[in-house]
Amino acid sequence: MLSRISLIPGLSRCQGLRGQCMSGITRCYASNPKENSWLRSLFVRKVDPRKDAHSTLLSKRETSGLYKIQFHNVKPECLDAYNKLTEEVLPKLHQDPDYPCDLVGNWNTWYGEQDQAVHLWRFSGGYPALMDCMNKLKNNKEYLAFREERSRMLLSRRNQLLLEFSFWNEPTPRKGPNIYELRTYRLKPGTMIEWGNNWARAIKHRQENQEAVGGFFSQIGELYVVHHLWAYKDLQSREETRKAAWTKRGWDENVYYTVPLVRNMESRVMIPLKISPLQ
Structure with a gap:
């Protein structure tokens, strides 16, 4: 029987x-x-007894980065207009140096849930930066008008607040063209640290081709949810990269130990919008 050593x-x-x-x-x-x-x-x-929450044990302590991911389900006939409006307004907001929020990535779902937009932001000052940002947006007339116009294009929307796993790459702007895969895992409650232990060992098998963009876990919204973000040149490159991982010693062990922790999982293949720092 294999014995596993706790890394966290x-x-x-x-x-x-x-x-x-x-x-x-x-x-x-x-x-x-x-x-x-x-x-x-x-x-x-x-x-x-443990004095730290799993969020403290798993996340990057040297930063106070907090992320927000947002999913917009757009009316099919409005997707082009939605993208155009988003590309016009969001860059203006993020050019303001007093706006404590960085745009990380913006995409449309290509394979997965259709007519969907996904947005990812970083609040470098943690929760105080998030609240500062919210208070400023309440008084931003351009943003309020943008939000009202956008709301008429949406079927539904939802969001989550996320923290980064300490052992994943920091998501930084990259040149394209790339496609992105967002793999979402909904874990059984109480298994987040075990998930982190296994992936802390296994992530090295998926970093050689720079495909690992970022790894996050939820703090507010739907809980015990993990998001892994990957970048590939195209679908064929994705297929070849994922197959190559199975030739590396230890990758099969990671899959063996983490699959039982998952309640369900979802894969989205996404295309970046023109304004996305991740191209």
């Missing part, structure tokens, strides 16, 4: 009792009531 501090491991001892323990429990507290401790899983 604070991860405790529990071991259960084996079935062959159960009958004897049950008889002892019944005949010795005074031993109840000792026997009860055998049946109760105890978790070592």
Whole structure:
């Protein structure tokens, strides 16, 4: 049996009792009531106390970067108008040096949910920067007009606040042309640290071709959600890169241990908008 070493501090491991001892323990429990507290401790899983939340253990401590990802489902007949409006207004907002938010990437979904726009922002000052940004937008007439016009083009929208995994690449602007894949994993509650442990070892197998753009996990919105963002030249390059990972020792082990942690997963292949820093 393979033994796994925890790479992230604070991860405790529990071991259960084996079935062959159960009958004897049950008889002892019944005949010795005074031993109840000792026997009860055998049946109760105890978790070592931890002073840090998993968000602190997994995220980059040297920065206070907070990310927002936004999904807009656009009326099919409005997608071109939506893209044009977005490309006109968003760059103006982000040229303002007092606007504490960086545009990371903007895309339309190519394969996956159709007529969808995906936007990713970074708030370098964490939650204070997010609140500062929100307060300034409330008084920005151009933004309010943009939001009102945009709302008439949408079927639905949702967002999440994310943190970066400490072992992933920092998403930085890159030249194109590229396609991007956003792989979304919805994990079983309580498994985020185990996911991080395995990917901290495995990410090296997917960085040789610079395809690893960024890795994030949710803080507000739908919880226990992981987003991995990859870049490829085209779909054929994606296929070849993913196949090559299986030839590297350790990649199969990562897949073996992480698949049981996943409740469901989704893949989007996306095309960047003209204004996207990730091209």
